[in-house]
Amino acid sequence: MIQRRFPGLRPVGFDISDSACAAYRRVTGGEAIQGDLTRPLQHHRRFDAALAIGGLHHCIVNLPQAIDNLAQLVKPGGVLLMMEPSSDGVVERLRNRWYRHDHYFDAQTEHALSHDELLQLTKGQFRAEVVRYIGGPAYFLILNSLILRVPLGAKRMVAAGTWPLERAFNALNSRGAAAAFIARWRRV
Numbered sequence: 001m002i003q004r005r006f007p008g009l010r011p012v013g014f015d016i017s018d019s020a021c022a023a024y025r026r027v028t029g030g031e032a033i034q035g036d037l038t039r040p041l042q043h044h045r046r047f048d049a050a051l052a053i054g055g056l057h058h059c060i061v062n063l064p065q066a067i068d069n070l071a072q073l074v075k076p077g078g079v080l081l082m083m084e085p086s087s088d089g090v091v092e093r094l095r096n097r098w099y100r101h102d103h104y105f106d107a108q109t110e111h112a113l114s115h116d117e118l119l120q121l122t123k124g125q126f127r128a129e130v131v132r133y134i135g136g137p138a139y140f141l142i143l144n145s146l147i148l149r150v151p152l153g154a155k156r157m158v159a160a161g162t163w164p165l166e167r168a169f170n171a172l173n174s175r176g177a178a179a180a181f182i183a184r185w186r187r188v
Helices: 018-028 060-073 091-101 115-120 137-143 152-172
Strands: 012-015 031-034 047-053 074-085 126-134 180-187
Touching: 012 018, 018 031, 047 060, 060 074, 074 126, 115 126, 115 180, 126 152, 137 152
Parallel strands: 012 031, 047 074
Antiparallel strands: 074 180, 126 180
């Protein structure tokens, strides 16, 4: 989708998993780099932008190192776009219980994040430009359908009824009620 919108873009995938990197190469035809953001990277390429969709909350074993690595990967003036589950809302207590009791989740290696605490970990390497709080019914029923075990085939029908509610919920931009945040940070 991003390549259709920006035809000159040369995206590079990044993941800890060799099989995910292989799948990225197969699906996109693009380059993929295997690496662990929670350990110092030996990768010296710099990028204009990075996109992290639900990946940072899997790096809690060493989140400061993950942030330092992202700062190394993004050129000064470049952007980091992210969407992560938010620990600042009322959903957090329920999410923690779910993570502990659902075998599909690893409570030891994933945790929702507070945007403000995450930004502090950058030690001034990034500055926040945009932060929005989101996550209503479509966030759970479509994007995170594994949580409620919504079958893939049912998503199209579920979407028709939930997207209008999702738009209304997201318009509130309520940190306390939202399940996730989206942010655009600029590399200083």
